[in-house]
Amino acid sequence: MNARDATAVLDALPLAVLMAEPGGRVTYANPAAHALFSHDVETLTPMERARCWATRHVDGSAMSADELPTMRAIRGERLRNFEYRITHADGSEHRVLVSSEPIEGPGGRPLGAACVFEDVTERRRSEQRLADALSDQTASALENARLSDALRARADRLRRITELNRFISASLDIAEVLREIGRAAADLARAEVVGFWLLDPERATLELKGGWGEECLRDVPTTSLSSDASLVGWVARQRRPLNVPDVLGDPRFLFREWAVRNGLRAFLGIPIVLGDALKLELEPFDLMVCFLTAMFFPVADRRSFFERSRSLVRPGGAIVVVDKTEPAAGYAATVMWRMVLSAKVAAGVDHAEIVAKELSLGGVQRPLDPAVLGPGAVEWFRYGDFAGWLVEGPRS
Secondary structure, X not given: OOHHHHHXXXXXXXXXXXXXXXXXXXXXEOHHHHXXXXXOXXXXXXXXXXXXXXXXXXXXXXXXXXXXXXXXHHOOOOEEEEEEEEXXXXXXXXXXXXXXXXXXXXXXOEXXXXXXXXXXXXXXXXXXXXXXXXXXXXXXXXXHHHHHHHHHHHHHHHHHHHHHHHHHOOOOOHHHHHHHHHHHHXXXXXXXXXXXXXXXXXXXXXXXXXXXXXXXXHOOOOOEEEOOOHHHHXXXXXXXXXXXXXXXXXXXXXXXXXXXXXXXXXXXXXXXXXXXXXXXXXXXXXXXXXXXXXXHOOHHHHHHHHHXXXXXXXXXXXXXXXXXXXXXXXXXXXXXXXXXXXXXXXXXXXXXXXXXXXXXXXXXXXXXOHHHHOOOOEEEEEEOXXXXXXXXXXXX
């Protein structure tokens, strides 16, 4: 192949080809090179080329004239798929892959350099679009998984509350009720043991009355405490929740050996106030839970109680109500009542105990009319005559 044929082949290549002499002047550039660099590069010195377009490394840092692939090849470097950026005066940018080779004559005498450039701008854009799409899909998948886990956890909590509701509404045995409440609390909080301590204000003592985790509870050193001592006593006196991540480091905790023996470290105490809810001096709050409570209020006091409670909900807070609601009219009421009875039997409650419990409520319990909850109360669960409502506080 003679020189003319070789030049014709180079001219036909879709890749940009440059050849330069030792001083850096380009001696040959094919049409693809003219298109890539937008200049007759054969007429430009290396310094002039640096002024005609800006060259930067892939990371955006500036590239000097001596760092240009052509000049590096002239100095004897061999480059393979070296990538950098070219920005023209009109602001258009190209991403370029270059491979270069020194040209040597007899005896290794340097004659210049040959460089081949491939414009990969569109390829990089496509790769970035693909990466962005994959990132978005991954983020979406992770978010969907998180939401799915959250919904599954919420469904589990609602299931436990519903099961607990069935049991409490049927049982008269306080020990069994406390055990079931403790089991539900343990499931929801992932706790190993739950205990209920009853305060005797006159004697200033606390008595362990029951809970969940029988082996641990049977192993408790004492079932009677002074209300002036211990973490439980603090919760009872202050009427405030208390969360202690490591009880072994808290001097108020009295059962260290018991905790070590049973592999327990954290403590969460929540006060339960037994009394007339209608007489409580409420303060502004984030969350109120009325669980099987309102149906024992006098009918005349229900609306005013919830009006007062709604006025004290902080922005973003809520009131959660779970209670027995007034039954539907007609045959639907019979169907729902039979569903409730069936659920109590399915929960393992003795038939005689169900009857005794229902008779004990005569003149004491009256189902709730949801209208007393006020406007905007959203029903979020229902089973037979029992339902749950969410009353949101102000948005801001």
